[in-house]
Amino acid sequence: MDHRFSLRVYYEDTDLAGIVYYANYLKFIERARSEWVRGLGVDQAALKEDEGLVFAVRRVEADYLSPARFDDMLEVITRPEAVTGARIVLEQDVVRDGEVLFSATVTLVMLSGNGLPTRLPANIRLLLH
Template identity: 45%
Template sequence: MTASPFEVRVYYEDTDLAGVVYHANHLKYMERARTEALRSVGVDQGVLKAETGIVFLVTRVAIHYLRPAFFDDLLAVDTAVTRLGSASLTLGQSIRRGVEAVATAEVRVAIVGSDGRAARAPGRLREALSRL
């Protein structure tokens, strides 16, 4: 399953001198989309941390830039869990302009406790993540 696309408008501040979205901003768009995807399945990260001490930690990102995005483009970021482990998950994310792919990424995320060590996802969290 995939969360509803997260839409983002490209602002002038997102671009470089050539008017192209600066490469690091793709990661910001994807981060926002992951947060909203979690929210869409009932996971409030602030509440999760307060109640369980669990947080998500990105451990690896492999991104492929396919086409440039420009000022005022309306982009959609798709997010889907491609692998769900006991203390980690892998997400596939893509940024597109309409049907045209702009960038794709594989994002590996660790589930960690307040001590910074790997933590097993509680049943409710696993259930929610499986809906992505």
């Protein structure tokens, strides 16, 4: 169930050294997760409006392995590793020409309208199995 999301590195993504600023990798994997959820058929805006539920990142463990640079074409590969009643654990890699530049393990949870953790809806859990 790998999901692939392509993006180009723009000048605004880089730092003074001309490499991708470390925090921007988190933005890249966030965009890929949003597209992954959309690809599953989950409308996050409707989920928030209709049920008062939103996804939230609970934990990120990240490894910066090699730098990306201006104008690089990157691919973010997202793979679900574990799904429980309350969380989704994803592996996300940022890749250039087959080389993994950045790797992260991301734990997502669901929050209710009052900001408290809640169980994942059954229909979303089913999409991931």
